Amino acid sequence: MAQAPADPGSAEAADPEESSPNMIVYRKMICEQPVALSCFSRDLSSLDKYADEIEDIITRMQDDKTGGVPIRTVKSFLSKIPSVVTGADIVQWLMKNLSIEDPGEAIHLGSLIAAQGYVFPISDHVLTLKDDGTFYRFQAPYFWPSNCWEPENTDYAIYLCKRTMQNKARLELADYEAENLARLQRAFARKWEFIFMQAEAQVKIDRKKDKTERKILDSQERAFWDVHRPVPGCVNTTEMDIRKCRRMKNPQKVKKSVYGVTEESQPQSPVHMPSQPVRKTTKEDFRKQITFLNLQIDRHCLKMSKVAESLIAYTEQYVEYDPFITPAEPSNPWISDDAALWDIEMSKEPSQQRVKRWGFSMDEVLKDPVGRDQFLRFLESEFSSENLRFWLAVQDLKKQPLQDVTTRVEEIWQEFLAPGAQSAINLDSHSYEKTSQNVKDPGRYTYEDAQEHIYKLMKSDSYARFLRSNAYQDLLLAKKKGKSLASKRLTGLMQSS
Amino acid sequence: MCDQTFLAVVFGPCDKCSKEKPLRAVYIKSEQLSYCSLCVEMMATEGLHENETLASLKTEAESLKGKLEEERAKLHDVELHQVAERVEALGQFVMKTRRTLKGHGNKVLCMDWCKDKRRIVSSSQDGKVIVWDSFTTNKEHAVTMPCTWVMACAYAPSGCAIACGGLDNKCSVYPLTFDKNENMAAKKKSVAMHTNYLSACSFTNSDMQILTASGDGTCALWDVESGQLLQSFHGHGADVLCLDLAPSETGNTFVSGGCDKKAMVWDMRSGQCIQSFETHDSDINSVRYYPSGDAFASGSDDATCRLYDLRADREVAIYSKESIIFGASSVDFSLSGRLLFAGYNDYTINVWDVLKGSRVSILFGHENRVSTLRVSPDGTAFCSGSWDHTLRIWA
Numbered sequence: 001m002a003q004a005p006a007d008p009g010s011a012e013a014a015d016p017e018e019s020s021p022n023m024i025v026y027r028k029m030i031c032e033q034p035v036a037l038s039c040f041s042r043d044l045s046s047l048d049k050y051a052d053e054i055e056d057i058i059t060r061m062q063d064d065k066t067g068g069v070p071i072r073t074v075k076s077f078l079s080k081i082p083s084v085v086t087g088a089d090i091v092q093w094l095m096k097n098l099s100i101e102d103p104g105e106a107i108h109l110g111s112l113i114a115a116q117g118y119v120f121p122i123s124d125h126v127l128t129l130k131d132d133g134t135f136y137r138f139q140a141p142y143f144w145p146s147n148c149w150e151p152e153n154t155d156y157a158i159y160l161c162k163r164t165m166q167n168k169a170r171l172e173l174a175d176y177e178a179e180n181l182a183r184l185q186r187a188f189a190r191k192w193e194f195i196f197m198q199a200e201a202q203v204k205i206d207r208k209k210d211k212t213e214r215k216i217l218d219s220q221e222r223a224f225w226d227v228h229r230p231v232p233g234c235v236n237t238t239e240m241d242i243r244k245c246r247r248m249k250n251p252q253k254v255k256k257s258v259y260g261v262t263e264e265s266q267p268q269s270p271v272h273m274p275s276q277p278v279r280k281t282t283k284e285d286f287r288k289q290i291t292f293l294n295l296q297i298d299r300h301c302l303k304m305s306k307v308a309e310s311l312i313a314y315t316e317q318y319v320e321y322d323p324f325i326t327p328a329e330p331s332n333p334w335i336s337d338d339a340a341l342w343d344i345e346m347s348k349e350p351s352q353q354r355v356k357r358w359g360f361s362m363d364e365v366l367k368d369p370v371g372r373d374q375f376l377r378f379l380e381s382e383f384s385s386e387n388l389r390f391w392l393a394v395q396d397l398k399k400q401p402l403q404d405v406t407t408r409v410e411e412i413w414q415e416f417l418a419p420g421a422q423s424a425i426n427l428d429s430h431s432y433e434k435t436s437q438n439v440k441d442p443g444r445y446t447y448e449d450a451q452e453h454i455y456k457l458m459k460s461d462s463y464a465r466f467l468r469s470n471a472y473q474d475l476l477l478a479k480k481k482g483k484s485l486a487s488k489r490l491t492g493l494m495q496s497s
Numbered sequence: 498m499c500d501q502t503f504l505a506v507v508f509g510p511c512d513k514c515s516k517e518k519p520l521r522a523v524y525i526k527s528e529q530l531s532y533c534s535l536c537v538e539m540m541a542t543e544g545l546h547e548n549e550t551l552a553s554l555k556t557e558a559e560s561l562k563g564k565l566e567e568e569r570a571k572l573h574d575v576e577l578h579q580v581a582e583r584v585e586a587l588g589q590f591v592m593k594t595r596r597t598l599k600g601h602g603n604k605v606l607c608m609d610w611c612k613d614k615r616r617i618v619s620s621s622q623d624g625k626v627i628v629w630d631s632f633t634t635n636k637e638h639a640v641t642m643p644c645t646w647v648m649a650c651a652y653a654p655s656g657c658a659i660a661c662g663g664l665d666n667k668c669s670v671y672p673l674t675f676d677k678n679e680n681m682a683a684k685k686k687s688v689a690m691h692t693n694y695l696s697a698c699s700f701t702n703s704d705m706q707i708l709t710a711s712g713d714g715t716c717a718l719w720d721v722e723s724g725q726l727l728q729s730f731h732g733h734g735a736d737v738l739c740l741d742l743a744p745s746e747t748g749n750t751f752v753s754g755g756c757d758k759k760a761m762v763w764d765m766r767s768g769q770c771i772q773s774f775e776t777h778d779s780d781i782n783s784v785r786y787y788p789s790g791d792a793f794a795s796g797s798d799d800a801t802c803r804l805y806d807l808r809a810d811r812e813v814a815i816y817s818k819e820s821i822i823f824g825a826s827s828v829d830f831s832l833s834g835r836l837l838f839a840g841y842n843d844y845t846i847n848v849w850d851v852l853k854g855s856r857v858s859i860l861f862g863h864e865n866r867v868s869t870l871r872v873s874p875d876g877t878a879f880c881s882g883s884w885d886h887t888l889r890i891w892a
Contacts, residue, residue, distance in 0.1 A: 031547070043812045047777050049798055053822040071733040098820040105859060109820060235865050239884070242646050242664070243696060243712060243736065244756075244780070286554035292770065293561040302808040303572045307791075308580035311806070312852060315835040316584075320515075322833035323892075325587065332613075333632065334595040334878045334892035341877070342614060366746045395746075399703030401722035444727075445766050455747060483802050 051116075051146045058118045061093055062138055069093045074135065082212045084122060084135040091131045107131050115237045117145055120223035125231045127223070137216065143224040145238070151228050154195060155258045157184040159225055161199035162206075176232050202259055224258075263458045276496060317360060320353070321353045350374075362455075362463045364393075378471050379462055386423035387454050388460060394451045398444050409442035417450075427453060511536055527655065570809050577804070577813045581852035587835070590848065590858045595878065596628055596890035600636055605882035606663075607697075607869045611652045611738075614875045618659045618890055620647035626661045628673065630889050631880065638673055640681045649698040651707075660688070660707055663696035667710050670721055689719045696738045708751060708765075710737040716753050718765060730763050732770045739783045745790045752793050754781030759803060760795050774805045776812045783827045783870075787851075788834045794851075796825030802839050816849045818856060827869050832876030840867030840881050846891070862889060 076080045094106040110129035160181040358365040365371040379385035438446040511533035518533035604621035615632040628638040644665035662668040668689035693712035716730040735756035743750045749765045762772040777799035792806040804814040823843035837849040848858040865884035872879040878892040
């Protein structure tokens, strides 16, 4: 059973017999608590995704056969420190095995693994990883977070009480622990005798264990409580996102005691909402799925190469407008603390860059209030603004509260579509028929068909003319009013080209 | 006497309609039932449907799924990052925290930008909803919700109201008043009612309509004035955690992501699901459209972010690293769509090159999970909210 592990990585290992307790202790602990582990079979639910990953990393880290970290017993002043690894070794292992280039990143990840309780500093309550010679120890699987621990305060009280009974300097309570103990003594005043007895029983059990084993187990127990009752100011990693709580593998949270204390039934935590009954897939569900799938199969899709080109083209067109890539002019307000950029944008004078953007697509003109205004004014000057005004009116209709919809539908009909309408728009007979039908049952989408039609018309006609217009070109070339003769000729040239 | 043959007719309650009538024996799937003659006639005319068993429908669905995958695979002629090799690499980025907003007493769960590019609304676990001028870091409004875990909040397009909700299963709208004497909570309007927690909400391009997503597995569109349900969206098999409206001026679609690992694109008019994507291994916490509206990104508990293109109808990129093992809670694009900012449960923000698929930068600073992240309307900065009670503006 006692195998001297082949440990090529550790240069300073004590002789093999001394390094073997490390292995025995771990194996023993796994065997000692089979009941606890079997209750909570490996869960594949989404909630434990990161826990599974960490456990995999931790297991690999301890596997000396595949290049794990060197776990060794270190000789200290008068005693030996069993089963430890340095922070630097952990950081190095992470960098090598997870392809991390930056030590800072490895330290951050290592600190998170420590904060979750999988590895801990032997001389500190604060669970963080340092890239130096500080010693760390691995947590026993019994205490792993994936076992759904939610230890009660009675267990914590027993633990703190037990600590005060052990006359070891290194096990003295920290200030915050002493405060916690005092609080618990007040809260559990009536059952303190019971707690005291449990603590005494635990001390007796502990005394029976081998000295080295006790050192290790004591530290692991302490690390467990550092996770569940963290040092004030430290992140409590056991806090959960409430949206994911009720789907946990132990929704009823059968509270098991760390010290085997049977508790009277706990009221169910308000955090655990009843989970929804799982609906079985019905025939109707499958029929819907089949209809949906058939629609998808019939859908015309683009090839990846085309899609890639399109995505690349879009980013290339807009990259000059992206302040994260092309610094904003005159400055990024957040960096310079100067809101000049926003003041300029509010003014009625649009910059060349902004005007250029209107030329990318009609949506850009319609999206920008100044662009929309320019577009409208241009069309008005040509007495052809009814299409745009109709489009804007329908957009406005869709923004109305429900109770105003019917009135607006009627107003739009009167202005743009009724026989003899003031701003008659030009719809083909099919659309017109459909729209007149829709108007009989007015709603937000009454003019959807007509609007689509007009949009297409504007894109190919009005918008194209707008881009070629003097008004637009002047803005684009940032010409001021009162041009010289020379520039007028230039505009003429551009129009004819 | 000759033998007489009698036809024995049973008279009694029909097994189908329960009426007292003369019955005939009928065999359905080897089971004998007694139907009245009317029910027998009706059953005979129902005909074909009865031939479809649950199993046969399931098989048909499976085979169609296979065929769909085949068809899509035919169009998969190249990878995005391969085509993007010709694109110039991005330079080094220096992104720092430019503002830190302190004032929440507990985990910040959600935030949204105002169209004015500087104001934001944020909500937290302790029920507080705060409106800030993040440029000056001043708090301008604060309201306490009657519930804890306010998981969703949104700014109205006009800048004159905010919406929020959470464990109360509702979405409420608060008009923002600058009258110091007026109590914000007094004008509160309850708009949406779900049967489980509210996970996300967003105004459409108007102050008058709100789109919501809920733990009850549905999304819904509401008229703010009347509180009436305009359209509901059913299809997710579990909690819906996030949604995003398509950025088009004429668009009537939105995308949602849920605990069923699916991202679904919906038609707001009909309530129908138009497209569906299921490649994540775990809950989808966040979805955001690519600025052109042709694609969207998702962030999931499986520690990856993915890009889905609507025209190709498939996943086109995965953003992941061996060293990233905690879930992505929140994603958003920079203005050009070249960068994807993603906040993670490991307290960091990773910045991805959308086209090349590589990580450009990792940002440290938050001291607990990053729960929410949005880029400002003009793309000059992005804001992250965290369980460490603070919000940070990065640029």
